[in-house]
Amino acid sequence: MARIRLDHVTKKYGSITALKDVSIDVKDNEFYVIFGPAGAGKTSVLNLIAGISDPEEGDILFDDAYMNYVEPRERDVAMVFENYALYPHKTVYENIASSMRTKKYRQPEEVVDREVKRVAAMMNISELLERKPTQASNGQRQRIALGRALVRNPNVFLMDEPLAHLDAKLRNSMRKELKSMQEAFHTTTIYVTHDYTEAMSLGDRIAVIHEGSICQVGTGNEVYYLPETEFVAKLFGDCEINILKGCVTEEKGRTGIRLPYGEEVYPVPDDVGERLQCAGVKDVDIGFRGWAIDYSREPRKGYVRGKIYTHEPLGNKVELTVSLGDDMIRFIVHVDERFEIDEAIYLHFNMDKGIFFHSETKEYLVRHNEEVMRGGGKNG
Amino acid sequence: MYQNKSRFAKVLGIASTVFLVIYTIFSVFPLIWMVIISFKSDVDMFKTLFIFKPTLDNFRNVLTTGNYVKAFGDNFIICSGAVLVSVIVGVPAAYALARYNFKRKETVAFTILSFKFAPEILIIIPLFAIFQKLHLYDTYFGMIWIYQFIGLPLLIWVLRGYFEDIPVEMERAAELDGYSWFEVFFKMLIPLIRPGLVAAALLTFIFCWNNFTFGLMLCGFNIQTITVSALTYIATDTIHYGQMAVASLIAIAPEIVLCLCIQKHLVRGLSFGAVKG
Numbered sequence: 001m002a003r004i005r006l007d008h009v010t011k012k013y014g015s016i017t018a019l020k021d022v023s024i025d026v027k028d029n030e031f032y033v034i035f036g037p038a039g040a041g042k043t044s045v046l047n048l049i050a051g052i053s054d055p056e057e058g059d060i061l062f063d064d065a066y067m068n069y070v071e072p073r074e075r076d077v078a079m080v081f082e083n084y085a086l087y088p089h090k091t092v093y094e095n096i097a098s099s100m101r102t103k104k105y106r107q108p109e110e111v112v113d114r115e116v117k118r119v120a121a122m123m124n125i126s127e128l129l130e131r132k133p134t135q136a137s138n139g140q141r142q143r144i145a146l147g148r149a150l151v152r153n154p155n156v157f158l159m160d161e162p163l164a165h166l167d168a169k170l171r172n173s174m175r176k177e178l179k180s181m182q183e184a185f186h187t188t189t190i191y192v193t194h195d196y197t198e199a200m201s202l203g204d205r206i207a208v209i210h211e212g213s214i215c216q217v218g219t220g221n222e223v224y225y226l227p228e229t230e231f232v233a234k235l236f237g238d239c240e241i242n243i244l245k246g247c248v249t250e251e252k253g254r255t256g257i258r259l260p261y262g263e264e265v266y267p268v269p270d271d272v273g274e275r276l277q278c279a280g281v282k283d284v285d286i287g288f289r290g291w292a293i294d295y296s297r298e299p300r301k302g303y304v305r306g307k308i309y310t311h312e313p314l315g316n317k318v319e320l321t322v323s324l325g326d327d328m329i330r331f332i333v334h335v336d337e338r339f340e341i342d343e344a345i346y347l348h349f350n351m352d353k354g355i356f357f358h359s360e361t362k363e364y365l366v367r368h369n370e371e372v373m374r375g376g377g378k379n380g
Numbered sequence: 381m382y383q384n385k386s387r388f389a390k391v392l393g394i395a396s397t398v399f400l401v402i403y404t405i406f407s408v409f410p411l412i413w414m415v416i417i418s419f420k421s422d423v424d425m426f427k428t429l430f431i432f433k434p435t436l437d438n439f440r441n442v443l444t445t446g447n448y449v450k451a452f453g454d455n456f457i458i459c460s461g462a463v464l465v466s467v468i469v470g471v472p473a474a475y476a477l478a479r480y481n482f483k484r485k486e487t488v489a490f491t492i493l494s495f496k497f498a499p500e501i502l503i504i505i506p507l508f509a510i511f512q513k514l515h516l517y518d519t520y521f522g523m524i525w526i527y528q529f530i531g532l533p534l535l536i537w538v539l540r541g542y543f544e545d546i547p548v549e550m551e552r553a554a555e556l557d558g559y560s561w562f563e564v565f566f567k568m569l570i571p572l573i574r575p576g577l578v579a580a581a582l583l584t585f586i587f588c589w590n591n592f593t594f595g596l597m598l599c600g601f602n603i604q605t606i607t608v609s610a611l612t613y614i615a616t617d618t619i620h621y622g623q624m625a626v627a628s629l630i631a632i633a634p635e636i637v638l639c640l641c642i643q644k645h646l647v648r649g650l651s652f653g654a655v656k657g
Contacts, residue, residue, distance in 0.1 A: 088572065103558070
């Protein structure tokens with residue numbers, strides 16, 4: 001139970017800079033998700049907090065204690081490693097009990113037994129306790145690794161993609177389990193993942209990290225509805241956000257957007273228009289998530305014509321890719337409609353659901369109903 | 381077609397059995413012959429007889445006269461010492477080569493391996509001079525010192541592979557669990573490298589035990605190794621083959637016992653890594 005802070009931390013491995021001037025502030029008892037693509041520096045952050053490596057610059061603070069160069073075992077952190085890092089020569093029971101058998105965290109034998117059985121039951125691995133980790137499946141190993149961490153009551157739990165190697169079904173159920181356990185943890189947790197659904201569902205706050213820098217820190221809704229950059233917008237969402245180039249126009253005091261397809265000008269909501277005028281930008285990038293796009297099989301006013309490029313059934317939904325000019329537009333449609341490849345389809349972009357970015361800096365400008373979205377928005 | 385094939389397989393089976401039997405006789409016969417002549421009296425020695433009057437005279441001579449028993453003890457002390465030093469030096473060296481990144485790491489590793497490239501006889505004259513200068517000639521310390529070079533490269537290279545197979549995260553996990561570095565090393569790493577350690581240490585022991593050159597050149601009257609001791613049965617007037625056979629027979633006994641004890645480690649230890657899967 002501690003507040004964890006990294007203060008302007010830089011970490012280099014030889015000539016490679018893994019983290020550049022990273023500052024994070026994890027509140028006590030917060031479930032903090034670090035989210036980013038592969039190689040972004042997610043694990044490096046955990047290693048610094050655990051004391052596995054030391055930063056070249058910057059401070060690491062637990063509450064107000066300065067933790068740079070403190071030995072890992074003195075930090076009282078529990079970590080779940082991506083490759084499990086179980087002790088192959090010990091039984092599952094001894095793996096989970098190992099921290100309670102050290103000088104530092106020693107517990108009486110009856111406490112060890114009780115705690116191991118409690119965690120094993122929670123992780124649903126009670127029947128494996130007498131086995132060696134090599135005799136367990138990958139999913140089971142991951143749960144053993146989780147159990148070995150959860151048996152402790154540390155300053156902070158560090159979880160490095162603990163669900164990455166589980167199959168989809170087990171991952172879903174473990175995610176729900178983690179979410180329900182999260183209430184009972186009462187411990188600060190820092191959770192690294194590259195799966196946006198995990199990040200959104202588990203995190204109190206999400207830090208998006210890219211190439212060693214933090215792009216954005218915010219709640220799930222904030223990073224989804226109000227991404228600070230196009231990069232963040234692209235990371236979240238099931239079918240990737242569609243970024244279109246738009247031209248800002250003004251007619252009779254009303255701001256509109258012209259898309260590269262046709263001459264049609266689409267009016268934007270007033271709050272968006274105002275902000276665009278203030279910023280004085282001519283070109284914008286507009287992000288439309290799948291649900292911000294309407295489609296029609298017949299030509300209609302305000303709809304642009306495209307051609308179906310691919311058609312990907314995903315069980316309860318179908319992901320359509322439509323080629324429109326030079327762009328590929330992805331969105332989700334219902335399963336009960338039949339689509340043919342190369343068929344003509346007419347699309348309409350809802351400007352009140354678009355996210356506007358600066359065309360050069362790729363940074364967030366505005367969207368409709370910003371304040372509502374920050375509070376939670378409607379489910380999309 | 382099917383019949384042809386089965387006939388061919390049958391012929392092949394018989395041929396390979398015959399070949400293996402011949403090969404076995406070829407390789408085991410010297411040993412058998414050694415056992416036989418160790419029971420022969422000098423009179424029967426040069427006759428190719430399988431039926432003779434067995435005698436224990438050779439055993440009596442070897443064990444009661446001369447210094448064979450002392451040589452056996454000396455050899456044991458030197459080899460055990462050498463294995464001990466090899467393990468104490470080799471395990472940390474292997475760990476360092478597996479885990480740490482330092483300049484010219486591969487060069488160091490290769491240099492260690494290259495100790496085995498040159499025949500011992502090549503370096504024996506400088507070594508002899510050094511040993512004389514440092515007063516190491518004919519001492520236990522000197523012998524242990526030179527003997528530990530015999531098996532050290534093998535030990536380091538086998539164990540390096542073992543350490544590399546252990547994920548470094550496992551060590552980190554143990555540290556986070558609250559183990560000190562020494563506890564991690566002895567409670568987590570040593571159990572995992574044990575098969576390799578046992579096998580490599582055993583081979584080191586055997587290599588040392590069988591060494592002849594160093595024992596011949598770097599020892600004098602105080603210490604005698606068992607291989608050199610066996611040579612003393614070549615007298616100026618005659619060669620006591622019977623006694624030599626006994627000396628050799630006793631000399632290989634500890635190796636056979638050790639190998640039988642840890643046979644299962646030996647094969648597994650040199651062929652498998654530490655962490656399967």
